Amino acid sequence: MANERQEILEGLLEVLRTVRTIDPAKLEGVTEETDFLTDMDTPSTELINIAAKVEQKFDIEFEDEDIDRMGSKVKDVIDLIIMVMERSANK
Secondary structure, three states: OHHHHHHHHHHHHHHHOOOOOOOHHHHOOOOOOOEOOOOOOOOOOHHHHHHHHHHHHHOOOOOHHHHHHOOOEHHHHHHHHHHHHHHHHOO
């Protein structure tokens, strides 16, 4: 499971490098505990944009309530991606 999380983190970082409001220097040394809002200074409005890019990258679809539940830490997004992947696999 840890390996899967690492792969998702790497994919997430690829997505974040395309977000112009995030300073690339802030993506150095990102961990699951990194907070988008405080550590990366990501505007909260940008999280929706990031979620949309994540959907494309991982070929998943978030429900509105998934987005509402999404916390602001990297691990929250990874948890959400895994949950949605599992939900899709079980349909």
